[in-house]
Amino acid sequence: MVTRAWKVYGTEGHRQRESFFPSYQYDFSNEQNGTRIIEVDNFDKTGTHDYSIVRITRDTAKLCAAELNGQISDGIFENSRVGQILEVLP
Known part of the structure; x- marks a missing residue:
């Protein structure tokens, strides 16, 4: 098993919509x-x-990265304006 993490920002000048949920x-x-x-x-x-x-x-x-791409376009962030995406290194 592999765990990867990313900070997903809102578009420039906007807060991340998802961040308002628990x-x-x-x-x-x-x-x-x-x-x-x-x-x-x-x-x-x-x-x-x-x-x-x-x-x-x-x-x-690779599956972690593919999952993130899917969540950006069709999952967690599908209704959000996504800006910069930065991987958080352990």
């Missing part, structure tokens, strides 16, 4: 897709509305 974690893991855990830290944990921190645990680093 933080949460979902575990979609199953035998078919393997490990698939998504955690989102929002204002209640980060203290800022500038970004949300998305932590993704999958079986490989």
Whole structure:
């Protein structure tokens, strides 16, 4: 298992819409897709509305990156204006 994390900012001059919701974690893991855990830290944990921190645990680093791309376009952030995305290194 590999866990990667990113700060997902709102577009320049805008706060991150997602950050106004409570933080949460979902575990979609199953035998078919393997490990698939998504955690989102929002204002209640980060203290800022500038970004949300998305932590993704999958079986490989490539699957983590692919999951993030999916969440940006079609998942967590589909109704948000996404700006800069910075990986948070351990």
